[in-house]
Amino acid sequence: VYVKESGGDSVQVGGSLKLSCVASGYSGKRYCMGWFRQTPGKGREGIAWIDRDGKTYYGGSMKDRFTISRDNDAYTVFLQMNDLKTEDSGMYVCGFEYNGACWASAPYEYGFRGQGTQVTVSA
Secondary structure (H helix, E strand, C coil), X not given: CEEEEECCCEXXXXXXXXXXXXXXXXXXXXXXXEEEEEECCCEEEEEEEECCCCCEEECCCHHHCEEEEEEHHHCEEEEEXXXXXXXXXXXXXXXXXXXXXXXXXCHHHCCEECCCEEEEEEC
16 A cells, blocks of 8 residues: 655644645555654654544544545545644654554554655744
8 A cells, every 4th residue: 555645835823734645555445544743842643534434533632723534435535734833843644554443543553654744834
């Protein structure tokens, strides 16, 4: 499975971004996809993920400003990020998993991950 993210950019505080992630090399209908970020100060943080039935999960207080959605037919997930803050800066990585109880795991534990897309929020 190959995972590829896009949409990262440099924005100002209060701005918005929409990240996209496409997975290829898998044709099954039951899988999980999600996002985590890596920052120098906090390490890895699970942001949001969607399970095999389309149920969404969020890490910590991420749901306040971030929304995950999925295009099932295209093996694509999106992350809409609003009211961005400087502490949101980091490398945003997409994960993909089709084994086990993937809904119970954070995306950084998934078996397949992309290279990430950089988000920089400046004041």
